[in-house]
Amino acid sequence: MLIAEPLQRAIDELSKLPSIGKKTAQRLALHLLKSDKDAVESLVDAISALKNDLCFCEVCFNLSVEEKCDICKSPKRDHSVVCVVEEISDVIAIEKTNEYNGAYHVLGGVLNPLSDITPDKLHIGELIKRIESGGINEIILALNPDAEGDATSLYLTKILKEYPVKVSRIARGLPIGGDLEFADPATIGRAFSGRIQL
Amino acid sequence: MLIAEPLQRAIDELSKLPSIGKKTAQRLALHLLKSDKDAVESLVDAISALKNDLCFCEVCFNLSVEEKCDICKSPKRDHSVVCVVEEISDVIAIEKTNEYNGAYHVLGGVLNPLSDITPDKLHIGELIKRIESGGINEIILALNPDAEGDATSLYLTKILKEYPVKVSRIARGLPIGGDLEFADPATIGRAFSGRIQL
Structure with missing residues (x-):
């Protein structure tokens, strides 16, 4: 050929x-x-x-052209709320909604003992330091709703209990535009257990 | 964002x-x-x-790193047979079969009056010159089996009648591994009219 x-x-x-x-x-x-x-x-x-031209923000590990990323530098954002995500692509996905006005913290992955990803391989220590240096009231966990994401959320929740911050997790349920008939049992189960009073 | x-x-x-x-x-x-x-x-x-690093072969307009492409330079190929194709990707597709051992001529498109692609926009003149300079016995037309490809084949056949070369067109019929039940009527029709005696 x-x-x-x-x-x-x-x-x-x-x-x-x-x-x-x-x-x-x-x-x-x-x-x-x-x-x-x-x-x-x-x-x-x-x-x-x-x-x-790109590096990682020294505060939140999001992508940045300088030491601090645009989000961390912005005076318009609420820096007392920090959303914890797995990857940079999650920051992009959340930014696209225009619904969130706080800061971020990119873990760089999720706990996975089988792949030898232990807490010290993620940016968890840096998150603790950010909380200890003050000014943060709420941590929103926005990890993927799978086994590793849930395990990491649980681990973080346990650690963060020692600090004076509110810890929340983004809601699970039926996706908007989804069809109850075609939703999987786990999602429907979560939608029921997470129902809110009207 | x-x-x-x-x-x-x-x-x-x-x-x-x-x-x-x-x-x-x-x-x-x-x-x-x-x-x-x-x-x-x-x-x-x-x-x-x-x-x-790439340019077009001055003989056949295939891709090349030098003035003449590897196929045109190869002493192992039969340069008395020239296969006329539309695009470089067609040369690659034919080369992958390992069934053809002749030379090529890339037209650079097919006739399409609506898109203002007239014979002078294609490498037809260069094909004629190649034939006139001698050594070519057969021209195999391997254009796509669609309206523009057929029109171009017809045009080339008429022009090439004046030259002492054999002109053939690659066969049409059921594709190998295809299913007669799902073949379109035009393909089945061509398969019947092009049947060969066993």
Whole structure:
């Protein structure tokens, strides 16, 4: 099979990305080949900038271009409320709602003894230090509603009991626009046990 | 919404690629952020090389790193047979079969008067020159079996009648592993009219 080496290399590199198979990688590579030079350069610059221009906020471990991220620096945000999430993508998901105006704390994962992810591998110590340095009234746990997320929430709740902060967890129940008929039993069960009085 | 600017730019650039939406672009960008620097650099290099290291073969318009592509240069290939295809991706698809040992000629598209693609926009003139310079016995038309591909095949057949070359078209019929029950009427019709004696 005689594919020009640079094309084959681009296909191989692109197919290393998640959800991109060999066929899609080939389509992307041939698309880039046909695109004009400026478009390809701005893509390359943007990808390089990801590694070169971004770091993690020293306060909340969100992405940042400076030592402190835009959210931690913003005077408009309520820094007495801290939402604890697993990953940076969760911050993005919550920011998109425009419903939350507090600060964040990115753990960088969840507890998982099988994968050897113990509390010291997550940014839990830094969270405790933030609470100890004062000014925080409420911690909202917004970890994924799965076994590891629940275990991590439970662990954090136990630790945080020693500190004068309110600890809450985001609600579980039927998703908006969801269909009760097609919801799984665990979700319906949680929706019942978490019902609120009207 | 407070997403760090370099991340937002990478998401925007990645989502310009075909079949990549905003959600996938965000996933890819966050994946690249987490990848180590070497992996990101080799991706960036591979994409840049696509534009910098590749050109089109001056004989067949296939991709090449030099003036002539590997297929045109190869002494093992039969240069008396030329397969005419629409795009470079068709060359790759045919090469993957390991069934064809001749040369290629990439037209760079198909005739489409509505999109203002006239014969002079395709590499038809160059094909004629190749035939005129001698050494070619057979032209195999391997254009896509659609209206534009058929129109282009018809156009080429008429032009090539004036030259002492055999002109053939790749067969149409049921695809291997296909199911007669689910094949469309046009394909079944072609399979009948193109039946071969056993």
